[in-house]
Amino acid sequence: MEGGPAVCCQDPRAELVERVAAMDVAHLEETDGSPEPTRNCVDPSPRARAASVIPGGTPRCPAARPGLSARKFSLQERPAGSCLEAQAVPYATGPASHISPRVWRRPTIESHHVAISDAEDCVQLNQYKLQSEIGKGAYGVVRLAYNESEDRHYVSLGIDSLCRPPPRGSQAAQAGPAKQLLPLERVYQEIAILKKLDHVNVVKLIEVLDDPAEDNLYLVFDLLRKGPVMEVPCDKPFPEEQARLYLRDIILGLEYLHYQKIIHRDIKPSNLLLGDDGHVKIADFGVSNQFEGNDARLSSTAGTPAFMAPEAISESGQSFSGKALDVWATGVTLYCFVYGKCPFIDDFILALHRKIKNEAIVFPEE
Template identity: 35%
Template sequence: MKLLIKYAGKRKRTIIDAEPNMLIGDLKKEIALRFRLIYVGFRLVYTICYNFKVLLTDSFPISFFEINHGSIIEVDVYGYQKILKKNKCRGSTYLESVGASIKYKIPEHTKFEDLIETCKLGNHRAFIMIAEMHSRMYPDEDILNQVHPSLWSPFHYACYYGISEITSYLVTKSVNVNRVTIDEWTPLQLASYMGHYNCVLSLTHHKNLQINKTTKFRGTPLHLACERNHKDIVKLLIDNLAFIILKDHNGMTPFDLTSDHEIHHLLAVAAGNEELRKCSEEKPENMIGHISLSSAFFIHNRKVILELNVEKGFLYQFSLEAYKEKTLPELTIKIGDIQDVRQEPNWFFSLKEEYNFVIETSNSTSRYSLKKKELTEEWVRRLKKAANYFILHPGGLDTDPHDTKANDMSIEDQKCMSKKPSIKEQELNLSSFEALDELGNGSFGTVLKVKKKTETEAGCEEPETFYAMKILSILSLQKKKQLKYAISEIKIMKRLNHPFILKLHYAFQDPKNVYMILEYCPNGDLLNLIQKKGRLDEQTSRFYISEIILALEYLHAKDIIYRDLKPSNILLDKEGHIKMADFGLAKENVNEMNPARTVAGSPAYLPPETLSESGTSKPADIYGLGALLYEMLTGYPPYYSKNIDMLFESIKNANLEFPSYVSASAKYFISAVMNRVPEKRPSLNALKHYLFFRKLDWDALLNKKIKPPKLVKAYTAYIQEDNFTS
């Protein structure tokens, strides 16, 4: 549609082509370019009726204000006069003249924007290609459920433009089909209003579709189809049990919105069938039980009580303590506000066989998990049934809201709640440990030497054991966008049990910090050992690199890549054996078909394929073995340079030079594993047969039957600061 833009107080005007779903903020950007204004230096005003004006809010779409084709929008520049000076640009304003420099930063273009653009152009093949590639490269990012600030999703755009192929694709991906935009549109409402029959047909196959969903200004999809006299869509909606008697925000039924006689006939027949269905309609059922609340940013799933109370019309989430003490719930959801209920697979790093489901409203998304598949399916069934019921009956059920029978817990639940856990079962927290010494600190937090406070139970006392407590500030992690790496590190380490990998004993969190209780290694790390000695002899280096190979072999068998092999991440335990630490950059489910795409690691140890962003998989760790052995033998990293650009250029193109004291077998090993072509690097199993490891008994090494080299006392470091990710 075309809008007439008038510059208030100036004899300037322009015509702009705009779409109904265009944000006012985007319209302002276009106007700023046309009139050479500063984005924050003006506002837009629209006259609804005689002498009644409204201010257009940046984050809302044009359609929210019921602006139509040919509408006049006024530009109000806050009364400031433009000041033109010879030594200033023509875009200068009063604000700049008094020293208030204001710049509007245009958001960078994203893959989500590319996705929407292909949708607008109707290029469904490009849309699917972008979505599938993004899913493979970033499996933890759900691009299909992303939204603009106006809450328009790919589903809304596909239905607005009538791209049925994209709509069908999104249906197969179980994308949220009931999401309501700021201007009160669902995908089905858009398709019904615009007359896109094939899109409506595809949407009716979505298992979570709420066909009678009513929004504040739009009514149901049937209202909109009747208003536009889309006869075929009206019939399709009726065939899929769209209700006839529902009223829109103006109190109108679908009958009142159409003048088409054939549609009237369809509605009349459907109304009779609707009355028959209502007689046999089953009311939704209550449900209550223990359930696990889960999140990608939770170290542990948290047990809660979930209660579906159809008498009151709400879904309640209680903490165990709140339910026991009969206090207020921590989350209350109006059943009629539920937009989507769907089952989802486990997180990649989940250790247990769990069955998950998601409850989504316009304001929140809650994820729950259960151990039984049948119970999960029952929760989903009852929630869907209740949500659909409350669309048709917003007043709820005609039962006594004070009836407490629905709130009673089962006998099994009451026993579980009243049972006092043993000391070992109780959840650990900061007060469970006594701090003894500080081992290190950094921008994210501190590492302390601690011991667990023991309690006597049945005359037994736990033996005294020392741990390293890694305390990470959640605020600092969030500021540097590192929180997900910290949580991922914990979840990966919980899976690991190997003699040459640092053991994570416990992990917990509070509102301020994440705490990791790690195995205590009193003999420092390889970096300190190298710095103390200058460089390591070949026999010592062979021993350490052999134990690292066994640790990597264990990780790769679990499809985990480490991505950060360097001396400071290799700790030495009290006996002198290595312990691989710091799994912040480790990544799960990585193989040749699903490489890691992010650039992650420490600059001096990055393999060429990571620098070229062609994907990182297990061969990257094998490359790291060569870089690590080179530093142990020489005292400095390969291609070392203080200039990072020169360093990266050398990693990609330079020949690696060896000091004369490095043996031929060590040179051959390092050259083989640091081959610039990942596919040409030897496997870990093949490395065991290299001449460099002649006569080494790998089984004896794994069982710690080979005595470690004599140690030099070194300083222990548990926090590393020189990693980077992008």
């Protein structure tokens, strides 16, 4: 219509986005025109500021004023096909009042047929060449995996056959104790959580290879060659500016996890992997919890003792906030970044618990 608002997309969802954005613009024009305050006194990152620009130099939509799209719409949750299409850098998760509750993610591949053969210098697992062993997880061996068609390396975690229960319906499965299923249940819980996630500050599960006819289960992750961001204790902690940048990455990742209703429960430097881009990615969801509502109410302890919050080791028997646990562990992690050690240290668990519950945090003079 002549004189009407410009329409940059034909998708009806795009029209809805523009109408809401226009309403927000009208609301802003009623104010004194002062710039929007920064969140927690921290300027938006260059990536967040660039969120309202479509890659390739495409101009912004007419209704999307500078800063408006990044403030009103999560980068994960912008309606597909609209002029506010989801970007490749999902940093800001935003409030819970999004236009669409759906979150765009790269889906995890699930392969239910596994072909394994011995090659000359490796083991061929479907399209992956399993090469050198680079570590060991709680349930199996971690190997370097090469996908020749993509010319790209990944990490493959082979879940040990001892974790897999007997086939369903067998006498062994019916008569065996329930605790035999617990390790595999924990693995499947971690897989269910990882499949939900796609964020630049969270490790990405690429593929699950789970053949019922095979003993082993394989998980394929992005390769993060630099490994953990820090080993604690450390003789050379980070300068405060570097610690701040890493802390920002952790907070962005945690904000995303909590928005996805996931409590990590084991935030610590060794579970924070450094990507090739220098940014931290949260890993290891083996003790994580999913929740409903605004927060998880927990009553059991899990995670690493030196990073546990006082309420998690209290003997009161009262439930406690799951989100708060992650925030406390993030604070302990920041202390490690700056000082190279945990704020509370003891060789004995009970003595360590007493220190966490009763002693004040001491900041070294240096």
